[in-house]
Amino acid sequence: MAYWLVKTEPGSWSWDDQVKKGVEGWDGVRNHQAAKNLRAMKIGDKAFFYHSVNEKRIVGIVEVVREYYPDPTDEKGKFVQVDFETVKPLKTPVTLSDIKADPRFSDLALLKQSRLSVMPIDDASWAAICEMGGVDP
Incomplete structure (x- = not known):
């Protein structure tokens, strides 16, 4: 199993939206590196659900239940979703500031490639962020 982080603007698609829907396609990704990460995801992989823009915090965990397929919002057919x-919310959201302040995360893509919307998370960082968020890894 692999771990990921996916970013969303809460004004467009929030954790509450995800919880209400239960299962939803992650569409609209138009960055080639982020799309490559979507293609690498396998059923059972888990991802942190990150609210970007003003919040900048991890608020929940989701699980891949369908591997990549064409993104219907992409008219040219180049991108996937x-x-x-929905798996569970974090008991305590983990902010970007919390992550920046912790030296264990110095190599995390979230800090090195801050604009990337879909990124891998290593096992140790996954466990540490889960602990910070008050949930079992």
């Missing part, structure tokens, strides 16, 4: 199922 995966389906995520």
Whole structure:
């Protein structure tokens, strides 16, 4: 199993939206590196659900329930999406400031490639962020 982080603007698609829907396609990704990461996802992989823009915090966990397929919002047919199922919220959201302040995360893509919307998370960082968020990894 691999771990990921997916970013969303809460005004467009929020954790509450994800919870209400249960399972939803992660569409609209138009960055080639982020799309490559979507293509690498497998059923059962988990991802942190990150609210970007003003909040800048991890608020929940989702799981891949359908591997990549064509993104219907892409008229040129170049990009893909995966389906995520809601798993659980973090008891305590983990902010970008919290992550920046912790030296364990100095190599995290979230800090090195801050504009990337879909990124891998290593096992140790996954466990540490889960602990910070008050949930079991």
